Amino acid sequence: MVQLRKWRPLLKLDGAQPQASYRKIVEGLVTAIVEGRLRPGTLLPGTREMAQLLDVNRKTVILAYEEAVTKGWLESVQRRGTFVSTRLAAGTLAAHSAPPSFALALHEAPAVPYFTNSEQVTALQHRPGALFFDNGACDHRLLPQAVLHRYYRKALRNSFTTNTVRHGCESSSQYLRSALADMLRHNRSLNVGAEHICLTQGVQMSLYLTASALLKPGDVVLVERLSYPPAWEIFRQLGARLVTVDLDEEGCRVDQIDALCRVHDVRMMYLTPHHQFPTTVSLHAARRQQLLELARLHDFCVIEEDYDHEYHFAGRPYLPLASDRSQRHVIYIGSLSKSLGSTFRCSFIVAPPNVIEVLERTAVLTLGQGDAVMQRMLADLINDGELKKHLRRVSTEYRRRREALLSGLRDAFGEQITVQEPEGGLALWVKFADTLDVDQLAANALELDLVVRGGGQFSPFGHRENALRLGFASLDVDEIRLATQRLAQAAAL
16 A cells, blocks of 8 residues: 555645645546556555545545545445555556647538427427427526626627627637636646637537548447437448447446457547436446547547536536546537527537647638627636536526436336436436337327437437436426426326
């Protein structure tokens, strides 16, 4: 075991602050593990002993250990103690100084499909009393309207005063990129500046720009067995061949990737590791490390989409794959649409500057100038802490709505469903017993003015999935209760 007196410097807690919060302790443990200073199987001091060594309350250490165990970095063995997880890949990832070997060939833009709605679903959108279990959208009714009005007026005045509304002006986009870079450094530990960020008007646009720069017809792209339909349709329309990786209760089956890479010349992998879409499961630490090692070994690019990072209800959010300082193969895609709603079209791509230059040139040709006023407003909301304040407030409400839906589903369906309470996100993945046909259930629900999406929609190869993805954030508690009642009635038809 590491000598006891060395734990504070090992966790890099010898700073200006004498007291270490549990979050700082977790971050110190994770960094020490990733950098190889704490090896798999290392025994940690007991909570009482560690508290004395770090000069903190024992409860602080208990919280830190519990969160690190939950995230998969540590494992607790009854009557033996707490150890660095033996499931983690031994050693650190090799750092490479060479830039990513991405082939930046650009291709013509295909039409990007969206989820298709039947005429019956479209008609319901205008019917009073109709309810929608969407894919996990936020609730526009919770937006701080007075704050948004004030910030938009301020941004509009500033834009006219500084003449930044003129065509071709880049100062507003530079201002927003800088604000996003600060946010990503402080909240997600990404080592980035404004030069690492390309702005787009939605996640699908980000995916298309990135994929069109990386892929050529015939390239193999790995996707999870269930994933985001617009993503794999974009890859297909660019001529890529899709190969799927299985999922289980710990997320993507990373152990299958090595064998797939030996059979196929894999160019890229797309995944949503934080809250997997659609199943909501979070990819555990050991698999994250293994995935990064495989990307290095087989030299493929990882497209990491982190669409709802802020909404994590069990401890601290997982840090993105892209936050690993030694990795050179991850392109990160995020969005503010889950924070402020789909009306605010702001997505971003994080990549090395040479990749960003190519993406920017393509974006200029296809998108033109962004909304200078909106960009200024979003940057001010980030810089002034208003976005963070809003997210903190609505997260409490979304947690309440999640509990209401979980309770309602269990009361209505009992043992006919299996639902794993997710660590975060704005939707539940609900599996149904074989005695209930989800496709028929969805059709019956439409007759009751309720829209739900069957699990088969999320399969790249159209495989049947007897499950539903039920977004809860856009419905208030009363609407959730009513929608759950309609779902139960649909099952009884």
